[in-house]
Amino acid sequence: MHVFLSLDWFLLIEKAILISIIIGISLIVAMYETWAERKVAAVIQDRRGPNRAGPGGIFQPLADGLKLFMKEEIVPNLSNKFLFILGPGIAMLTAMMTSAVVPWAGNIHAFGRDIPLQVADVNIGILYIFGVVSMGVYGVMIGGWASNNKFSLLAAIRGASQIISYELAMGLTLIAVLMLTGSLSLRTIVEQQLDHKYYVFYQPVGFIIFLVCAFAECNRTPFDLSEAESELNMGYHQEYSSMKLGFYLFAEYVNMFISSAVMATVFWGGYDIPFLNDAKFGQEHGQNLLAGLELLCLFLKIAFFIFFFIWVRWTIPRFRYDQLMNLGWKALIPLAILNMLVTGFVILFH
Amino acid sequence: MSATQFLFWFLSILALFSAIMMVVSKSPVHSVLWLIVVFFAISVHYVLLNAQFLAIVNLIVYAGAIMVLFLFVIMLMNLNAETEPLKNKWLKITGVIGGGALMLVLVAALKDADIRNRIAETNKGEIGLIHNLGMALFKEYVIPFEISSVLFLSAMVGTVVIGKKE
Structure with missing residues (x-):
């Protein structure tokens, strides 16, 4: 009994509500990303896109989700049953866990408490995201291996080596940013940018490297080597059906959402409202209205990046595997190291 | 029992159980996966000691990078339980003797260590x-x-x- 009395119940309830809302929003955003993907693809290819379920095909994601649920669940006979089911679970879990350190807006004031719209403000914020992303590899690897299919295994190993290669360049760009911020906490990084000194203006090369690496980490075209249909049938989720396949596909869209949020937070000022003095506005019109607008602003930035992800997918064809590895190891990593050195020299002699 | 103590016991049991499972698992892939669970439990121990940086670096380096490479090798070599080579009886005996000797050295080294009077600083240490x-x-x-x-x-x-x- 004593364990339960010593806890701060208000904090627990507050965080539990916040976590459920964020997970709910992530799933809804992921659902409508699929819709947006098909609509944008349609515009680019001069078609109409989904337009049967609801006005403008707005209920299409619900229909797709229902279809995935109703499909037959197949577990291959010679697969490793437990790991086969664990794989998509890990993919989804790691996709969801990254959202914990993203600050969604400033504090709101309710029930006599200042509630920060962030699940955990840990002082290793960026590294936490990095750690969870590196765990995401296991979803792909375990799934591909447990299927007991040569194509799945090859695709899984391809995907995993792609992800760990591009993680290096990503980490090196983050080091350059951290030299400027002096802090790993995402909330501190956003607060430093509140007067419109966005880090993208100080780290343009870093931002571009980060963006390219984000595409590779999310397995998005032009780097979707792990699900290259023309070479490996369906890729690592070849043997999956029903909602287990759905989890893999959904995890990719959640990853896109979270990496858009991270890019907006680290490089584009996070929840800062452009062309507006946030602190002054908060004093004049109240803290809660400000937080609402900040949330809206962050989501607009995220929406732009998601659109960019989709735009690139329907514009640029897939890389070959050796091109992918050459780009990662021989172009991005040296460039990121150079960027880091230049940043260090400028800070030292400025 | 406070929440921290409860977590400590839970994590310790998890770490020991996973470590034993890692050794006794027949399939090398399972061993690697159990080892990842061990790293997780140890990382959360670091968090309990407020060493957040150590915790996350432990995860990124060991669980995120080294274990992935282990998995690569094992998956590509296709070391399943069925294809496992026959084990030599003498190999097992030398293994037991080697492990026992290591434990003897560890016990001898730690016997006089002043652990009992040191209390771990939970939630407030700053060094990590x-x-x-x-x-x-x-x-x-x-x-x-x-x-x-x-x-x-x-x-x-x-x-x-x-x-x-x-």
């Missing part, structure tokens, strides 16, 4: 935070730190040389 750790590494221990980084560099060069031979 990134700022303090960086200060300690680059001020007090800068020479060992640089020497070990040269060691890493030589290992990297060695890998490239071996890879180029073919």
Whole structure:
């Protein structure tokens, strides 16, 4: 009994509500990303896109989700049953866990408490995201291996080596940013940018490297080597059906959402409202209205990046595997190291 | 029992159980996965000691990078339980003797250690935070730190040389 009395119940309830809302929003955003993907693809290819379920095909994601649920669940006979089911679970879990350190807006004031719209403000914020992303590899690897299919295994190993290669360049760009911020906490990084000194203006090369690496980490075209249909049938989720396949596909869209949020937070000022003095506005019109607008602003930035992800997918064809590895190891990593050195020299002699 | 204590016991049991499962698992892939669970439990132990940086670095380096490479090798070599080579009886006996000797040395070394009077600082220690750790590494221990980084560099060069031979 004593364990339960010593806890701060208000904090627990507050965080539990916040976590459920964020997970709910992530799933809804992921659902409508699929819709947006098909609509944008349609515009680019001069078609109409989904337009049967609801006005403008707005209920299409619900229909797709229902279809995935109703499909037959197949577990291959010679697969490793437990790991086969664990794989998509890990993919989804790691996709969801990254959202914990993203600050969604400033504090709101309710029930006599200042509630920060962030699940955990840990002082290793960026590294936490990095750690969870590196765990995401296991979803792909375990799934591909447990299927007991040569194509799945090859695709899984391809995907995993792609992800760990591009993680290096990503980490090196983050080091350059951290030299400027002096802090790993995402909330501190956003607060430093509140007067419109966005880090993208100080780290343009870093931002571009980060963006390219984000595409590779999310397995998005032009780097979707792990699900290259023309070479490996369906890729690592070849043997999956029903909602287990759905989890893999959904995890990719959640990853896109979270990496858009991270890019907006680290490089584009996070929840800062452009062309507006946030602190002054908060004093004049109240803290809660400000937080609402900040949330809206962050989501607009995220929406732009998601659109960019989709735009690139329907514009640029897939890389070959050796091109992918050459780009990662021989172009991005040296460039990121150079960027880091230049940043260090400028800070030292400025 | 406070929440921290409860977590401590839970994590310790999890770490020990996973470590034993790692040793007794027939399939090497399962062993690697159990080892990842061990790293997780140890990382959360670091968090309990407020060493957040150590916790996340432990996850990124060991669970995120080294274990992935282990999995690569094992998956590509296709070491399933069925294809496992027959074990030599003498190999098992030497293994038991070697492990026993290691335990004897550890017990002898730790017997006189002053552990009982030291209390772990939970939730308030500062040494594991990134700022303090960086200060300690680059001020007090800068020479060992640089020497070990040269060691890493030589290992990297060695890998490239071996890879180029073919």
